[in-house]
Amino acid sequence: xxxxxLALADGAVVAKRNLIKIKRLPEVLIWTTMSPIMFxxxxxxxxxxxxxxxxxxxxxxxxxxxxxxxxVIFGSTFTGAGLADDMTKGIIDRFRSLPMARSxxxxxxxxxxxxxxxxxxxxxxxxxxIVGWRIRTSPLEAIGGFLLLLLFSYAVSWIMAYVGLKVSSxxxxxxxxxxxxxxxxxxxxxxxxxxxxxxxxxxxxEWNPVSSVAQAVREAFGNTGGLPEPDVWSLANPxxxxxxxxGIILAIFVxxxxxxxxxxxxx
Amino acid sequence: MAETNTGGAxxxxxxxxxxxxxxxxxxxxxxxxxxxxxxxDGLDLAxxxxxxxxxxxxxGAGKTTAIRILTTLLEPDEGSVEVAGLDVRKKPxxxxxxxxxxxxxxxxxxxxxxxxNLEMVxxxxxxxxxRSRARARELLDRFELSEAGDRPAKTYSxxxxxxxxxxxxxxxxxxxxxxxxxxxxxxxxSRVQMWETIQELARGGSTVLLTTQYMEEADxxxxxxxxxxxxxxxxxxxxxxxxxxxxxxxxxxxxxxSSDVPAAQAILETLCVGDCQFDEQTRTLTAxxxxxxxxxxxxxxxxxxxxxxxxxxxxxxxxLDDVFLSLTGHAAEVADSTDGSSDxxxxxRSDVREKEAVR
Numbered sequence: 001x002x003x004x005x006l007a008l009a010d011g012a013v014v015a016k017r018n019l020i021k022i023k024r025l026p027e028v029l030i031w032t033t034m035s036p037i038m039f040x041x042x043x044x045x046x047x048x049x050x051x052x053x054x055x056x057x058x059x060x061x062x063x064x065x066x067x068x069x070x071x072v073i074f075g076s077t078f079t080g081a082g083l084a085d086d087m088t089k090g091i092i093d094r095f096r097s098l099p100m101a102r103s104x105x106x107x108x109x110x111x112x113x114x115x116x117x118x119x120x121x122x123x124x125x126x127x128x129x130i131v132g133w134r135i136r137t138s139p140l141e142a143i144g145g146f147l148l149l150l151l152f153s154y155a156v157s158w159i160m161a162y163v164g165l166k167v168s169s170x171x172x173x174x175x176x177x178x179x180x181x182x183x184x185x186x187x188x189x190x191x192x193x194x195x196x197x198x199x200x201x202x203x204x205x206e207w208n209p210v211s212s213v214a215q216a217v218r219e220a221f222g223n224t225g226g227l228p229e230p231d232v233w234s235l236a237n238p239x240x241x242x243x244x245x246x247g248i249i250l251a252i253f254v255x256x257x258x259x260x261x262x263x264x265x266x267x
Numbered sequence: 268m269a270e271t272n273t274g275g276a277x278x279x280x281x282x283x284x285x286x287x288x289x290x291x292x293x294x295x296x297x298x299x300x301x302x303x304x305x306x307x308d309g310l311d312l313a314x315x316x317x318x319x320x321x322x323x324x325x326x327g328a329g330k331t332t333a334i335r336i337l338t339t340l341l342e343p344d345e346g347s348v349e350v351a352g353l354d355v356r357k358k359p360x361x362x363x364x365x366x367x368x369x370x371x372x373x374x375x376x377x378x379x380x381x382x383x384n385l386e387m388v389x390x391x392x393x394x395x396x397x398r399s400r401a402r403a404r405e406l407l408d409r410f411e412l413s414e415a416g417d418r419p420a421k422t423y424s425x426x427x428x429x430x431x432x433x434x435x436x437x438x439x440x441x442x443x444x445x446x447x448x449x450x451x452x453x454x455x456x457s458r459v460q461m462w463e464t465i466q467e468l469a470r471g472g473s474t475v476l477l478t479t480q481y482m483e484e485a486d487x488x489x490x491x492x493x494x495x496x497x498x499x500x501x502x503x504x505x506x507x508x509x510x511x512x513x514x515x516x517x518x519x520x521x522x523x524x525s526s527d528v529p530a531a532q533a534i535l536e537t538l539c540v541g542d543c544q545f546d547e548q549t550r551t552l553t554a555x556x557x558x559x560x561x562x563x564x565x566x567x568x569x570x571x572x573x574x575x576x577x578x579x580x581x582x583x584x585x586x587l588d589d590v591f592l593s594l595t596g597h598a599a600e601v602a603d604s605t606d607g608s609s610d611x612x613x614x615x616r617s618d619v620r621e622k623e624a625v626r
Contacts, residue, residue: 017379090370091375093374
C-alpha cells in the first residue's frame, strides 16, 4: 500500500471510531446542532431589523452566509478539542504502537469532523429557511456554496488539529481558539458590508479569507441582491481566492500537525 | 519457574548469549535523558525467543521508559535497540507490525465496546475486515469478555479493561509482547487472573517482556529477571539465583514492645549472615541465617531467656524485596520497608502494595 492509501484507509478506521463516539455521546451532537440554530435566530432577530445593508438586500439574507461561515469555523474547534482529549488518553499510545499511518489519527479526526460540520450546515439551512432566508440561485450553485464551506472548514480544522496537539488540553483549545476566531470572523464581511469598516480594518476584511468564503457563499445562494460588485481582487474572485487559502493552510498545517503528532506523547 | 544451569549470572552488565538462541529483544547501552534526569543509564538487555523476561524495579527506575523505547513510542538518546531482529530506530514501522503492547493505563477507547476496540485494532494492524472481526470475537471469548463484548468499555471493571487491553495487544498474534506493569492497580483477585493469563501465553511460546514493581510477580512469571534501579541494571538472573545471592532463609521476629528491639537485635545479630534488617517502627527484625529451623529455635530460646515478648516469629525464604534491599541499600518502595509478615502472606503484601499503587 502506498503511503497515501494507507493514510486514507487507516484514517477511515479512526474516523469510524470517532463516529461511533457520536452515537455513544449524542449530547455532543445535540449541542453541535443547537449553537448554529442559536446563531441564526440571534442574528436574524437581534441585528436583522437594525442593520441596513443597502443594495436592496434584506439583512437576514445577507447575514446567513456570514453565520454559516462563522459556525463552521467554530465547528472546527471540535477537531482541536477532540484531539486534545485523545492525547490525554491511553488510546493514543495504542495508536502509536500500531503499524498504522502516522497521519491516520489526524486524517480520521479531520475527516469525521466534516460530518459534524455537514450536520450543522444542514441544521442552519433549515433554521435559515424558517426565519425567511431563501436560496435564489440554482440548486447546483447552492451545492457549490455548501461544498466550498465544507472545504474551507476542513482546512481550518487542520489548524485546530495543530493547536489541539500543541496545547493538549480541551479547555485551552476552546479558549485559545475563541481569541483567534472572534477577530477573524468579525473583521470580515460576515455580518457587515466591509465598505463600512474604518481604513486598516477594511483592508484586513477585504483580504481576510473568511470574507471571500462568505462572499462566495453569498453569491452561490444569490443573496447579494443589488450590492455593488466588490473591486478588490480577493472579493471579486472569491472562489479562486478561497481555494488558494485552503491550499496554503493545508500545505502548512498538514505536515506541521503530523510532525507534532509524532513528537507528542500522551501525558 | 525455569531452571537455569548458569550459576553466576548475577552480576550486572553481564550479557546473556546462549548458543543458537535468537534474541527477540536486544538493547545495548541504552540511554534516555529527560533534561537533567537520566531515566536510562546504559541499559543492556537480551531476551531469548520464547521466554518471559521480567524487568523489575521501583517506581521511577526506568521500566516504562525502556518499554516505550522498545515499542517505538520514544527515541533513545544513545544505544542500540533491536526487536525481532529489526533495528527499532531505523525500522519502527516494521517493528510495530510484530509487537503487541499492553500498557499501564489500559489503552482502550472507553466509548467503544470491547468488540469495536478489538476490531479497530485488527484493522489498524491491517488484518482486513473479515479477519479483524473473527479475531475480535475469538479474543473476547478467550478473555471471558464475550458477554460484555458489546458494551462500551467504560462500563467495564478495572480487571476487565486490563484484559481487554491485553487482548488488543494480542490481536495480530505478535512475536513479541510488551506488558508494562500488567497488574498495577488491580485487586488481588484480578491480579491472580492476569497472572494465569500471562502464564498461559508463556506456555504458548510467546516472547514476553514484562515490567513490574511487584517482586512476587516477577518471581511467579519471569524465567529471567533483570533488576533495574535508576536506569541501571543492578542484577540479573533467575529468581532462584537472585534469592541465592543474598543468602538463605530469614528469621523474622516482631517484638511486642519497641523497648525490646535492641535486645532482640543483639540476639539476631549474632546469628545473622549477610543481610539483616531492623525496623524499630514496626518492631520487626529480619536476619538471614544459616540452618533455618535450628537457628529459629536458637532465636526463640534466647529471646525467652531475656524475657523478650514476641508477637510473631517465623522462618521464610527470602523474597525479591529482600533481593532489592540488599542490592540497592534502599527498599523497592517506601511502603515495602515495613513489609514483612512472618508467614509471607501474599494477600497481605498485595494489599500493602495496592494502597501504595493507588496513592
